[in-house]
Amino acid sequence: MSSSTVRMDGRARGVLFVLCGAIFLEGVDVAMVNVALPSIRAELGLSTGTLSGVVSAYVLGYGGFMLLGGRAADLLGRRRMFLTWLTVFLVFSGLGGIATEGWMLLLARFVTGVAAAFMAPAGLALITGDFPDGPLRTKALALYAGIAAGGFSLGLVAGGLLTAFGWRWVFFAPVLLAALLLAAAIPLVRDSGPDRVPVRNFDLAGALTITGAMTLLVYGLVRLEDAGDGLAGTAAVLAAGLVLLGAFVAIERRAAAPLVRLGILRSGPLVRANIGALLFLGAFAGFQFALTLYLQELRGWTPLQTGLAMLVVAIDTVLAPTLTPRLVNRFGAVRVLFGGMVAAAVAYALFLPVTADWTYAAMLPTMVLLGVAFTLAYGPLTMVAVEGIAEEEQGLAGGLFYTALQFGTAIGLSAVTAVNVAALGAATAPDARLAAIRAALVVPVAAVAAGAIVTAFGLRRRAVPPAGGPAETPVTASA
Numbered sequence: 001m002s003s004s005t006v007r008m009d010g011r012a013r014g015v016l017f018v019l020c021g022a023i024f025l026e027g028v029d030v031a032m033v034n035v036a037l038p039s040i041r042a043e044l045g046l047s048t049g050t051l052s053g054v055v056s057a058y059v060l061g062y063g064g065f066m067l068l069g070g071r072a073a074d075l076l077g078r079r080r081m082f083l084t085w086l087t088v089f090l091v092f093s094g095l096g097g098i099a100t101e102g103w104m105l106l107l108a109r110f111v112t113g114v115a116a117a118f119m120a121p122a123g124l125a126l127i128t129g130d131f132p133d134g135p136l137r138t139k140a141l142a143l144y145a146g147i148a149a150g151g152f153s154l155g156l157v158a159g160g161l162l163t164a165f166g167w168r169w170v171f172f173a174p175v176l177l178a179a180l181l182l183a184a185a186i187p188l189v190r191d192s193g194p195d196r197v198p199v200r201n202f203d204l205a206g207a208l209t210i211t212g213a214m215t216l217l218v219y220g221l222v223r224l225e226d227a228g229d230g231l232a233g234t235a236a237v238l239a240a241g242l243v244l245l246g247a248f249v250a251i252e253r254r255a256a257a258p259l260v261r262l263g264i265l266r267s268g269p270l271v272r273a274n275i276g277a278l279l280f281l282g283a284f285a286g287f288q289f290a291l292t293l294y295l296q297e298l299r300g301w302t303p304l305q306t307g308l309a310m311l312v313v314a315i316d317t318v319l320a321p322t323l324t325p326r327l328v329n330r331f332g333a334v335r336v337l338f339g340g341m342v343a344a345a346v347a348y349a350l351f352l353p354v355t356a357d358w359t360y361a362a363m364l365p366t367m368v369l370l371g372v373a374f375t376l377a378y379g380p381l382t383m384v385a386v387e388g389i390a391e392e393e394q395g396l397a398g399g400l401f402y403t404a405l406q407f408g409t410a411i412g413l414s415a416v417t418a419v420n421v422a423a424l425g426a427a428t429a430p431d432a433r434l435a436a437i438r439a440a441l442v443v444p445v446a447a448v449a450a451g452a453i454v455t456a457f458g459l460r461r462r463a464v465p466p467a468g469g470p471a472e473t474p475v476t477a478s479a
Contacts, residue, residue, distance in 0.1 A: 014188045015130055019123045020144050021181045022086060024151040025174055026116045029093065030058065031155025032162060032170040033109070035303045039167040040105070050102040056222045057106045061113025063406040064215030068207050069118035070399015071259050073125050074392055079191045081122040081395075086185065089115040090178035097171030108171075121398030126189060128386050128394045138333075138383065139325040145379035146320025153307075153314035160304030206259035209248040214403065216241030221407070224414035264393060264400075269334075272458050273385035274404035276337065279451035280344065280377055281405045282412030283444035284370070287348055289416050290440045294354065298433055309360060315371035316378065324379045333380040333387070334458045340377025341452035343369050348444040356434050384458075412447065416440045 034055065041051050073081045089112055096108035124144070131140040162169040220238035252258040265271060288310070295301040295309065327336045347369035354363075385401040386394055417440075424436035 011188060012130070014184065015126070016140055016143065018181055018185045018188055019127055020147040021177070022082070022119060022123050022185075023144060023148040025089070025177050025181065026120060027148055027151025028155035028158060028177075029112070029174045031152045032159030032173070033058075033096075035156055035159030035307065036163045036167040036170045038303075039163050043167065044100070044102060044105070046102050046105075050106070053102075053106050054109055056219075057110040058113035058116075059222060059406065059410060060215055060218055061110045061115075062117045063113075063218035063403065063410065064211055065114045065117035066121070066403040066406060067214060067260065067396075067399045068211050069114075070121035070125075070395045070397070070402070072118060073122040073395030073398070077191050078122045078125045078129065078395060079189050081118050082126060082189060083182065083185060085115040085118040085122070086178060086182050088112075089119060090175055090182065093171050093174045093178065097168045097175065117402075120402050121395050124382070124386070124398035124401070125395040128398075129191075129391065135325065135329055138328050139321070141383050142324040142328070142379040143321035145382045146316050146318075146324070146375070149320070149374045149378045150314040150317030153310055154317070156307030157304070157311055160302070160307050163303070203251070203255050203257055203259040206248060206251045206255055209244050209251060210259065213241050213244035213248055216244060218406065218410055221410040221414050224418060260396060261393065264389070264396065267388060269384050269387055269458060270389065270397060270400070272454055273381055274400055275454050276341070276377075276451045277381045277385065277401060278404040278408035278411070279447045279454070280341065280381065280408070282408035282415070283344060283348065283447040283451070284412070285409040286412035286416035286447070287351075287441065287444040289413055290420065290437050290444075291351075293420065293440075294434075294437050298356065298430060298437070309363065310367065312364070312367040313371045313374065315368070316374035319371070319375040320379050324375055327376070328380060328383065333383045334455065336376050337380035337384065338452060338455045338459060340373045340375070340380070341448055341455050343376060344373035344448040345445060345452060347373060348441065348448060352438065352441055352445065354434075354438065354441070356430060412444070415443045415447075419443055 037051055037054065040046065040054065046054075069081070069085075092108045092111040092115065096105055096112070099105040099108060127140055127144055128137065131137040158173070159170050162173055216237055220234055220241055223234040223237060248260075249262065252260055252262050291310070292306060295306045296303065301309070324336065347366045350369070351363070351366045382401065386397045389397040419442070420436045420440040423439035424432060427433070427436075
């Protein structure tokens with residue numbers, strides 16, 4: 001069945017609207033807060049460490065609880081987890097908006113990150129459960145991924161605009177959006193897929209060790225971004241995370257009802273998709289950081305101007321739901337994904353010869369190609385990550401996928417920061433800063449090129465699916 005013959009009934013469209021709105025909320029929330037950081041510091045008088053903690057606290061909550069959140073959707077119910085943690089997201093985003101002390105803001109961002117860690121995999125599992133495998137799921141996942149990627153780009157602009165009225169609006173605006181989504185979700189969203197996995201003999205030891213391991217590993221990666229944190233302390237944090245990860249693997253091998261069935265990692269497509277997602281998002285996070293340094297610190301652009309410069313990347317919000325399903329139905333997800341990886345590599349490579357006086361016209365090819373790359377890569381990454389996974393483990397597959405995205409973001413930022421700091425040294429001259437940024441820009445090129453190589457291993461294993469299909473059939477979201 002071609003994507004053009006697939007149609008949904010009203011409730012299916014409503015469910016998709018709610019789930020896409022939730023993943024958009026997560027992306028736009030992160031971007032808006034990042035843009036508002038200078039204004040937050042100015043009003044609350046936060047130290048540099050506390051200010052960076054506003055970002056790190058969210059990353060810790062998100063990355064630390066993602067695997068547990070993914071499995072909780074399978075064990076406790078996808079709808080229950082989605083609605084519960086959307087409510088928590090709403091409440092603590094509001095707490096951030098009324099914060100008068102740094103600790104209140106740190107707490108709000110940490111719990112908001114935890115809420116996103118439970119909400120995102122539950123939402124992805126609801127998509128795969130409500131929309132049957134085939135062109136309909138392809139269309140739904142393409143729209144879902146396009147909205148997710150576009151949320152961050154649009155959030156940069158929205159954050160700049162809202163901050164002009166007051167930084168607290170970057171917290172209150174998500175509250176309003178979350179309230180609308182919650183009101184729509186309660187009557188529309190239903191548990192999908194098979195019956196829940198029994199919660200007998202819940203793997204508490206596995207839950208504690210994997211959450212501790214992920215939190216420590218993410219924290220260690222965040223510490224790498226600041227040389228002042230001390231290499232020995234950072235190494236100790238990472239080592240402790242690896243020890244807990246090893247303990248988790250040992251526990252899961254013996255557990256009667258493991259939190260994470262290790263056999264799921266024998267799926268080649270799942271592993272390649274997660275490695276590809278880590279490298280693809282890591283490259284973009286690193287590039288965005290280097291671009292921000294170039295535009296704001298070297299060129300003197302405002303945060304709003306920087307956001308507007310990257311707005312064209314959000315063309316995937318339009319192209320992903322319209323173009324990507326057709327390409328996937330014609331060529332297969334892996335081939336489309338490979339094309340996205342190559343487009344991203346070319347985009348980053350085009351930015352390597354950046355000069356101190358580049359016009360925006362010189363930057364535009366990179367921005368357009370990145371929009372194309374996200375159109376071709378992000379949706380197929382999501383599709384491949386859950387393809388062939390048993391329905392009762394869709395939440396776990398979503399948790400693994402979003403964990404890879406989070407780790408990719410942290411690693412990409414850390415790598416670009418480390419290269420930039422090492423290349424700059426003690427120099428402060430504009431020429432030296434430009435040279436350091438150029439050196440850092442090599443990291444995204446290398447990362448996404450590695451992602452293309454990993455993806456290429458899956459090309460020869462897949463046949464091109466047939467185009468066309470039976471006549472139009474209305475499809476409803478499953479109860």
